[in-house]
Amino acid sequence: MTPMDFLQLVRGPLFDIALTIFIFGVLLRLFEIIILDRKRDLSEARGGEFIAGSKTIFRRFKPDREKLQHSPVPTILGYIFHLGFFICLLFFIPHIELIHSALGVSWPGLPNFLVDVVALITMGALVGLFLYRLTNPLLRFLSSFQDYFLLVVVFLTLATGYIAFHHIIEPYPLALGLHLLSVELLLVIFPFTKLMHTFTVFLGRYYNGAMAGRRGVQS
Amino acid sequence: MSTTSLQRGLEAWKEEMDAPLAAFFSSCVHCGICAEACLFYTETGDPKYTPIHKLEPLRRFWHQEFTLFGRLLKMVGLSKEITDAELAAWEPLVYDSCTLCGRCSQACPMGNDITYMIRKMREGFAASGHVPPGMVGAAGRAVRIGSPMGVKLSALQAQIGHIEQESGLKIPVDVQGADYMALLSSMEIMNFPEYLEALARIFEQAGVSWTLCSEAFEATNSGVQVGSKDIARELLQRVVDGAEKLGVKCVISPECGHAYYALRWEGPNLIGRTYTFQVLHILELLDQLRGEGRLKVEGQFEELLTFHDPCQIVRKGGVLAEPRNLLALISDNYVEMPDSREFNWCCGGGGGVSSNERAEALRLKVFARKKRQLDATQAETLVTACANCRLMLEEGLEEYGMELPVTGLTEMIAEKLASSSAEGRGERTEER
């Protein structure tokens, strides 16, 4: 297989398959969760659920003092990684083109050198998170194979993107193909791993906030 | 089925499964932040006390039974089945080292309500027979005798006699049609009878129409702590029956956290219907009286006070402002703990840990967290609003050689009550 064959494969059928699995899996998982439902709470409510639940979704994006104090490394690296990843994902112009072609929506991108710097920082944060997970006794105890594996897969998407952008691997179709392949791997494993937290975090926070809000506490 | 079994436990878990649980399990990324929020981890440094780790068997069960992918993995033999031995091994994590305090639920960046999950987890542990003996004992006494500490009606009557004799106040029992039915925790009956006297004084002054119920005076609910909604229901039903029989408008939870949570938030769901009466924590009622100007106090406490927020009343109960309003009434010399309100640290004895003798050493060890918090305030008196907390605090302070008096907020109010109680009564008459 030549590099161009490879690129055609990953830009063509493999991408379609990965996208299908991703959408299928995410919807499957979300339906599995939502259909389970929760019992109607019969206790007399002290506060509303909806506003409190929605507030919690946003409140927990905010870094709090305690987390910064007790777990500064994973908290700060975590924020850098998430922010950086979404900047690279959503504001790199080739990505915007992809989103535009799939969904028909578009927005202004960032200059490539900025995305480039962000990608480097993000990769650094991921390496930091990986090392922290490996060396911190608490996280080491908690971590399963998946925890490390996902960090590697996410790192690969950034690293291959960086490599393709800078033409570090030649020929370029091979580099771009590897980037797409790593993204496809991410898409395929996404619904069946903890990457699902990307979506379920909203559900989880809402439920938490709603249940607390009902009792008159903003969680 | 006439006995507890793994099968029965797993069936109980199936019943407990719901969307929040599934969402929470799907969201956890093993960040470890809940560990830092849990005093069992911070004080021991042992990662097995990480809150979310305590749920590992339930997470696996959920994945195997309630996700398509998990079912497929199980079908091809790629996921480990839950065993009875595993539950036995997990029992200390689920009971001895979790007070259901809810601090981790506040901390989780994913919004996982881990306490909510542990509560559900315990249903399966109870149904499979993995409950610490101390807690089984308490539940047995609660069901058979009426109180987890084995306090009988006769004991209460004896205390009532003492109080009436000493204070000259009347403590109404079984008054049909009273507005309020007060409940007590057995700890208050046995260890802190001051509470009952304080109630009588305050209600006397404010002219509150109240009563105790001889058939339902115990507020605590061991069933909730054990994690059996059946036992919880059985115990709660007594209160509901008592209240409905007397036809009261409102049931007052005593200064006891779990009692309040069980009564206020779990109760209607346990019996499957809404109450015909309202439920208030005593602090809520006192604050209402204060707002209405019916709570008259004179004089203030001079010493530096601090308040320990009982988890079930404050963080999980929503009674946040009331204790502060009431404290402001009787003290200008008040200091908040470094982590307070929703972020307060548990006394270490909630969730049934206090009745679990096996957990005592661990409980006292992790009290170090509370000690540091208290040290930082340099308070001279520690006020709280939960008899269980109060007992745990006293034991902990003793263990760590700290001389710090612990008292209940209701008693403190009663102590500063304005002497002319006739005024209050007059107002009430006017209202009527």
Place this chain on the structure above:
Amino acid sequence: MNTTDHAAVTLRPLLHEIHHALQRLAQVGEEHTIDLEALPFGPGDEALLLEFLGSGEVAAQLHALGESRVLESRFPGVWLVTHFSEEGVRLAQQLEITRTPALLRTPQEELGVAVEQFAQALREQGGADDV
């Protein structure tokens, strides 16, 4: 079309290369040739380069298989050599950093022929005995 934006980027390294080559020529006499056809010039880049180089003291014209022009830039030692075909189509353009472009010097191979031709021309003038 805005040419200056990209021109700076394309030309900059080339100008540095010329400068470096000129230094080497001055210091150790090393010559250097740059094939301008091999550079990815954008519109206007070449004009900018030529403007920058300017013209110096020497301008030579060759007629061999079409015209060739050899121009010294305003920087002595930097030469622009342009070859055209017989039809006037440009074939190649090079920058030579040298003291004299090789093309200006008479090729050794043609000296022998020149001697021959000169003798022939002399004979034709009638002074054959002198040779």
Place this chain on the structure above:
Amino acid sequence: MSAHITLGEALRRRGVSRRGFLKFCTATASMMALPPTMVGAVAEALESAPRPSVIWLSFQECTGCTESLTRSHAPTVEGLIFDHISLDYHHTLQAASGDAAEEAREEAMHAHWGNYLLVVDGSIPLANPGYSTIAGMSNLDMLKESAEGAAAIIAVGSCAAFGGLPKAKPNPTGAVSVADIIKDKPIINVPGCPPVPSVMTGVLAHYLTFGTIPELDVYGRPKVFFGQNIHDRCYRRTFYDRGLFAKTFDDEGARKGWCLYRLGCKGPTTYNACATMKWNQGASWPIEAGHGCLGCSEPDFWDAGGFYRALSIPINDPAAAIGIGVVAGAAIGIASGAMAHRKKVEATHHREPLKVEQLEGKA
């Protein structure tokens, strides 16, 4: 001209001076994309270069490659080279036709067996030989026959090199490239639709000058011309790096000459010499003319997802993938969710209340 005459001799006979010869060598080296330091070596090689016989076969093609070669550079350096080679058969260009033409091919083959250079443009249909025949002979047979005695083969244009347009989906003629058929001869691919004329002649010049085939890349393309990608050599690259893109062909960005990536430029995946050698006597090239690169020198460029769709956009319309994903995800998700929910409800129905005696192990 005799077949034994060298190029140096041929030029001298035409009255070209030594300066003229060196100039020719300089231009040739430049055309071959060799560094100026190689001029001496080129001169030496050309001095003694023999005159090769060339047989040019055209199969399923549009004659664009020949047009590109013959129209662009009238009698320039390439002209001299073509003057020098013995183009013994080129059925588009030669005067002879029919049997006479075919005889010329056979004669040349026999006369130069093992030494002639075979140039092919166009792809070869395998689905049915009748799709393309010359003098009643199928392209496949003619290629096999002509290749047998060739010293090397130059596959000119994307059709010969990769199958090109005839091979585009659904490939009705079953078109294949030369390299798909001939496995035992050195093949130089000079793709492009058409190839840059000076690249074609540069490759010929290289073979002519050094008698060897140049270093090739993974696609059999001479690295010297196809070693760098358009994007890396593009004068608009600086706009890409700064994130300045034309969004339509007539917007401000387009007028300012910004990067054409969003308009579907395939520069990043395309390897060719356009950015340096350019077209029409070095006048311009597609990107300079304001149009993105089509990637015509890459395999299957026609099927690479559309000329006006950015490279980061997947080849196929994602609507189908999204549609299938949504429908299947919703259907199976609801089914799986319903099963899970039923499991929960059943457990609730079958339950037997837990007694405290059972907890105590007394029951």
